[in-house]
Amino acid sequence: MTPGSDRWPDRRTVGVAVAALLLVGALVVGGAGVYFAVGLGPDEAALDAVESSSEVTVERLDGATAVRSGPVTAETTGLVYYPGARVNHESYVPTAAEAVAGRDVAVVIVDMPLNLAVLGPNRADDAREAFPAIESWAVGGHSLGGAMACRYAAANADELDGLVLHASYCDRDVSESGLRVLSVQGAADGVIDAERELESRGNLPPDARLVELDGVNHAGFGAYGPQRGDRSVSTDPAAMRERVGDATGAWLAG
Structure with a gap:
């Protein structure tokens, strides 16, 4: 069998095939990038309600x-x-507003980047530098964001x-870190690996504050709409965010 025989593809055919594979790969990667970059939320009505409120200030950096309540x-x-x-960061503005109001x-x-905290694990550095007057800082987050914050x-x-x-x-041991820790879970969360969350409590300090909120599901921590795999609840989304924000704000202020 020789390269010039009919049973061997010519170089042009191979070149076209390789180009086609590269194109398909680029489309897959590009499609995945768009999928994550678009992000979920925010709920515009919830965001508008916060921005029109006199109790809090929303500042784009x-x-x-x-989100803050005063100077x-x-x-x-x-x-x-x-x-x-895959959640747009401004989807958490309404929850943050509940946390800071009056505090x-x-x-x-x-x-x-691409709405994935795993791609920007150290971005808390820049956020803290934006407010040099603040001396006491905590880090936190929702779902994957919480794991990366840990x-x-x-x-x-x-x-x-x-x-x-x-x-x-x-998934890191902070039990002897000296950090104050608050863990807020939704009793109706259908997304989190509940067994793993329970097992991972050993990574937290013995005095960590654990709060479970009835009627709150996974998507109830932000304003971005329903989430696939989550449990349906009768609780109004704004009420869920209020519960989460109030529990968080009271702990931070305390």
């Missing part, structure tokens, strides 16, 4: 959105917040005071 001073408690996978608390919600906290515990987990858990 380079790569983040900050930021050395007495303000700061929370850098990482969004869940000397500022929440800085980080915009992640990793950041484990690596930077000496620079932080707290860690907030929303429908999430730690």
Whole structure:
């Protein structure tokens, strides 16, 4: 058999086949990028309600959105917040508004590359630098964002005071980190691996504050609509965000 025989594809045919495979690969990668980049939410009505409120201030920064109730001073408690996978970071503005209302608390919600916190694990650095007056910082997040916030906290515990987990858990041991930890879970969460979350509680300090909210599902931590695989609940979405935000804000202020 020789390369010139009919049983061997010519170079042009091979070239076309390779080009086709490269094109298909590029389309798959590009499609995946668009899928994550578009993101879920935010619910525009919920966001508009916050921005029209006189109780809180929403400030757009380079790569983040900050929500606060008043001027930021050395007495303000700061929370850098990482969004869940494929969720637009501004979907958490309404929940943050509930946390800061009436409290000397500022929440800085980080915009992640392709809406994936795993691609920007250290973006809390820039968020903290944006408010140099704040002396007491916590990091936290929702779902995958909470897991990445835990990793950041484990690596930077000496620079932080707290860690907030929303429908999430730690895969790093922070039990002896000296951090204050709040873990808020939804009793109707159909997305989180509940067994793994329970097992991972051993990674938290013995005095970690654990809160389970009835009538709250996985999507109830933000304003981005229903999530595939989640449990349906009769609780109004705004009421879920209020419960999550109030539990979080009270803990931060305390």
